[in-house]
Amino acid sequence: MSLFNVCSWWSVQCGDIAGEYDVASLLCARFGLEAQEKDYIVVGSQSGQLSIYYPHANGFDATDLLLETQLAAPIIGLHAGKFSGNVRNENVNQLGVLLPNAIVIYNVQALSGLAEYGAQLKLQLQAEHKFQRVAFSMCQGHFGQVKGREFFCVVHLDGTLTFYEQDGISYECRFPGQRCLPAPVVYCQRTDSFFRLNATWHLQCYTYQDLSHSLVTKSSYQPIWSQGIGEGILDMRVVQLKESCSYIMILGERNFICLDDNGKFNFILKLDYAPKCFFSFVVGYYFEPGARLITAIVSDAGKLHIYEEANIIWAAQWQESAPVAIQRSNVQNIAGSIVTLTATGQLNVGYLGAQPYQFQVNPLNVEELSFAQAHKQLQQLEDEIKESVDIRDMDALNQQAVDQVRLSFSIQQEIFDDLDTLLLDVPADVAVKELPSAKGQLKIKVKAELAELQLVIQTPNGVRCSQETLSLMNVAPGNTRDISLDFYMGELLHVHSTRVEVFASFVSPRGIPRVIQQSAYLPLSMFYRSCSPQKAAGIKLTYSITSKHVPPKLATFFAEFLEGESEAHALGLQLLCPGLDKLTEVITVVAAKNSNRLRIQSDYVETFAMVLERIVETTLRLDGDAGLLKMDKKKPKRGVLNRCVERIMAAPFMPTQPILHRVDVHHETQENIRQQTEQLEALWQQFKTLQRELQEQSESEPKEALTMQIEANYDHLILEGDKLVEIRRDEQRQRSDLNCAISLAKWIIQALNLEERVVNVVSSVLSVPVEDWTELSWEESMAPGIDMLHHFGPLMRSKSTSTHGLLDGNSGRDSFDYGRFRRHFVTLFDRIVRLASSSTDEQKTKQTQMANADQPQVVQDEIGNMQRMLGDSSVARAGKPHLSSSLEAVEDEEEYDEEDLRDMGYRKDYGPAAATADTKDTQQQQQQQSQRQGKRSEWVNEEFELPTTEELFSDLGIWW
Structure with missing residues (x-):
């Protein structure tokens, strides 16, 4: 077919030349200001300039500009409708301007001109609704199929919808699913439903009744139908062509799709060009049999394609740049004109004429190709690409x-x-x-x-x-x-x-x-102040300074608290910022007089984290300054012990009960928050129901009883909301306490005598700081990692129960099992302590044997020894532990220090009991007998080699 030009009838450059315009910057509407008025053209730029034009004749005249004002925020949407209940004239519409953080409703008023000056328009502020979230787009309609009134719905960047109705009544809802990306949402009046495209490119349909009875935290409702589109969309509109159905017109990236309101495809038109914008309208009335569906699509090359349903009926070319927004309008002397807006603000009103489009081919570049110059340019491009994407070095x-x-x-x-x-x-x-x-x-x-x-x-x-x-x-x-x-x-x-x-x-x-990235440490004196040391405490930790370049003195680690007392052997520190109980939280650090050990003791878990951080980081820093700390960036091999043990080593002890108490309190608070949220949602639904019943009652019916119910429900709603705010405050405090408890466990594990890869994996699972989300608590996010450590790797109980236990634990369970998580959490700490104790005993035995006799070194099977000693133990849930113990003198002597370390490392309540000599002899005899009989370990593969750590932890990558 022939290709013609789009004839220009009226054009103007918008006042904001530097501003940017998009598909939502153009609106053609009538406001009911005069008897036989035509469409007004409203333009809003992203820099906040709002302009209203009213074309009168061919060519732009100064009197065509009726309003030009500057708003304080960018304009991201323009709409016209009856957004307020006090509009009595059926022909009068209001102007809705969507801003990033608010929507403003204006009444458009006409001011008659004086002498030769033309008429003007004035905007009167009717209402302003502010958002807590940033807006993305907006749609309007007779939600709930109300008569004589239009509501509007705002789509936010996080996918949340905010509905506004009845002059101020607003509520929010979120579409179900893990991810809610911002996408256009349109409303269909015939079925009273909304259509949106989700993150998986499926078009979903939701009824207004389902959306209006949900809150942000609810995701139980499902779409009434869903249809796969298969690509992203640029724009979407709803038109009613028949009385029995409406059509959903979708402009995709490469296709033009039409569906009816029941989700059935009407046609799919594959486009051989890249579209930019479109506009669909009905010629005639939908209840008439001769109604026609017309669609105008603009390509990125500046061509206009006119379709009747799926058949192209006209094509034309713009002489200027391609527009970003197009609409059909009725202006003076031209019915059905084409109104377009470019990205630079060029506004044009045109029509389809018969002026032919003459295409001129650009002259070919006949310059000779220089292979040397082309090779040089290619080399530069390759260097730029390599610099941006090459991550090998x-x-x-x-x-x-x-x-x-x-x-x-x-x-x-x-x-x-x-x-x-x-x-x-x-x-x-x-x-x-x-x-x-x-x-x-x-x-x-x-x-x-x-x-x-x-x-x-x-x-x-x-x-x-x-x-x-x-x-x-x-x-x-x-x-x-x-x-x-x-x-x-x-x-x-x-x-x-x-x-x-x-x-x-x-x-x-x-x-x-x-x-x-760079880091620095705040001074401890910002959080502690010195006080008298305590002689007794419920939690005791012991660290041995094994580096020769770090003096095991308190002045080495806490110089700001020991000015003039460099030889002190005991230091008490009191927290300046206590928690909820307002108690005096004191931690005591004791340095042994005749050894290189430090004892840290306190009754409160929250006091340990920053002190242990100072001790460990100072030791590593001093070794690094001496050039002795070799940071090997390669992955450590199997069997390589923790490098931190060569500088500082912790006694194998873990305060499991106090840490578990913080986890229990945090979990109970999360459950209270969920229950309180559900109760608030029920009260909110009841409040909305009562409000609607009040509005539906006639003036003759008594309203006193219903008003009293609304007031009582409102008071109850405010009271429960205050309770939720208080629980949220408790949650923040308990989250901080749990951070301290988990940090304490990580600093202990970092200095234990374990394989370095075991330390790295466990430290990565114990994430700090603790984070809670709306749909997932910290315990639920930690459960997969703890469960994998329980069934795979060197911390598992036995090979025969690894896969079987994992499948049994997850099969048939839709909800989170906190009891199972709690047992695995306790078992993890218990096995870490046993493994560290076994490694320490084996190291001492090896040193004794090498000192007594020159015997060949025997490779210890760490995993095999670990499997023989590990057991499935758990700790029952208890209340707050009694933090008291027998008095111990702060003065430290060599003999008493060793006795104290033995008691602390092997407490009956927390740590494992030491194996007796008979048990050790029995284990050695069984091991020698199995070696003579040629029995292999359960972990030995066909090549008679123990598996590598990559094989043991091959399945952990899906969790962290």
């Missing part, structure tokens, strides 16, 4: 990133009391405590040109920073910046770490992203 890439951005981060070890609590918005309950603060310095020096640079300062829970983020655009080389930072307590919570991390992520002009 990570050390060189990291060093290159460090050279591009020089980052220096340090925190002073002095504390300050002159914090400006008003300027930093410190809560009143924290400001009253007058807690100390610390100061830091961050220096940035850029060596190369960057397109974007972002700095993020991550602090522990409870600690805040005066400036947490910094973003820079188009950074020139040589740019430097010094930032002074203040670190202070923002909440009265237990802190599990003093480490502060700075992440610098930047993008080069070529689009290559890089990330560098």
Whole structure:
């Protein structure tokens, strides 16, 4: 067929030249301002400029611009309808402007012109609804099939829907599924349902009744039908062609699809061009037999294609750039004009004419090809691609990133009391405590040109920073910046770490992203103050300083608390920021006089984490400064012991009961939150039902009883909401306590005499900080990793129960089994302690044998020994443990210190009992007998070799 031009009748350049426009920036509507009015053209830019045009004749005139105003936020949607109940004239419509954080409803009023000046329009603010989430799009309609009134629904970036009806009544709902991506949502009035495209490219249909009876936390409702589209969509509209059905018109990336409101495909048209926008309309009335479905689709090449259902009936070409929005409008003297808007703000009103389109072929480039120049350009492109995607030499890439951005981060070890609590918005309950603060310095020096640079300062829970983020655009080389930072307590919570991390992520002009990281430690004097040491405690830990370059003195680790007392052997530290009970939480550190051991004891689990972090990190840092700490970045081989043991080693003991108590309390709080949320949802549904019954009653019916029920239900709803807020506060405190407990377990495991890969895997499973989500608690997210460690790898009980136990544990269970998780959690700690105790005993026995006689070294089967000793033990749930023990003198002597270590390492309540001599002899005889008989271990494969750690942990990658 012939290709014609789109004839231009009226055009204008919008006032915001620098602004950007998209498909939601154009609206053609009538507002009922005069008797025989035509369509007004409303344009809104992403920079916030709103313009209303009313074309009168061929060519633009200054009087055609009736309104031009600047809003405070970008305009992301324009709609016209009866959004308020006080509009009595059926022909009057209101203008709805969608902003990122609010929707504003305006009444459009006409002002008559004076003398030769034309008429003007005025916007009167009718209502404004603010959002808690950022908006993405909006749809309108007679939700619930109400008459004479339109409601609107806002789609947010997180997939949540917010409905507004009855002048202020709003509620939210979320579509079911793990991921809710923002996508256009349209409303069908005939079936009173909504259509949306989910993350898997399925078109789903939900009724308004289901969506209006749900909250954000509910996901039990399901779509009434779902249909696979198979690609992403650009836009979607609903038109009613027949009285018995409506059509859903979908413009995909490569196809144009039409479905009816029951989910049945009407046609699928494959497009041989890339579409940009479309508009579908019905010529005639849907209740008439001769109604026609017409669709106009614009391609990226600037061509207009007109279809009647799936058949093309016309094609035309724009003489300018391709538009990003198109609509059909009725203006003066032209019925059915085509209104288009380009991305730069060029507004045009045209029609389909018979002016032919003349296509001229561009002249060919007949220049000779230079193979040397082409090879040079190809080499440059290959170097750029290799620089951006080649990750084989990570050390060189990291060093290159460090050279591009020089980052220096340090925190002073002095504390300050002159914090400006008003300027930093410190809560009143924290400001009253007058807690100390610390100061830091961050220096940035850029060596190369960057397109974007972002700095993020991550602090522990409870600690805040005066400036947490910094973003820079188009950074020139040589740019430097010094930032002074203040670190202070923002909440009265237990802190599990003093480490502060700075992440610098930047993008080069070529689009290559890089990330560098630096860290520093806050001073302990910001969280503790010195006090008298305690002689008795319920939890005792012992660390041995095995490095020769780290003096086992308290002044080595806690110099800020021992000024002038460098030879002190006992130190008491009291937490400055207590938790809920407001108790005096004291931790005592004792250094042995005649050995290299440190004893850390306290009645509270929350006091250990930061002290152990200081001891371990200081030991490793001093060894690193001496050049003795070799950081081998390769994966350690099987059987290689923990490198940290060569510097510092912990006694094999784990305070399982106190840690488990924090887990129990946290889990009970999560259950209380879920129950309280369900109760609030039931009360909210009852409140909405009563409101609708009140609105449906006639004026003659008595309303006193129903009003009293609404007031009582509202008071109950507020009371239960306050309870939920209080439970949320308890959850935050208990999450911080659990952070301290898990950090304590990680610092103990890091210094145990275990295989290094076992330490790494267990540390990766015990994630800190603890996070809880709406649909998944911390216990539920930890359960798969704990379960895998229970059934696979060197921490399993036996080979015969590994796979069988895992399948039995998960089969037929839809809900989370906390009892099973609790048993596995306790068993994990018990097996770690037994394995560490066995390794320590074997190491001592080996050293004794080598000292007594020169015998050939025997390779110990660590996994085999572990299997013989491990057992499935569990600890029953208990209340808060009694934190008391017999008095012990703080003064330490050699003989008593060894006796004390023996008691602490093998307590009957926590640690394993030592094997007797008869048991050891029996095990050795059985092992020798099995070797003489040629029996293999259960883990030996066909090549008579023990499996590698990769084989043992091959299935763990799906969990972390």
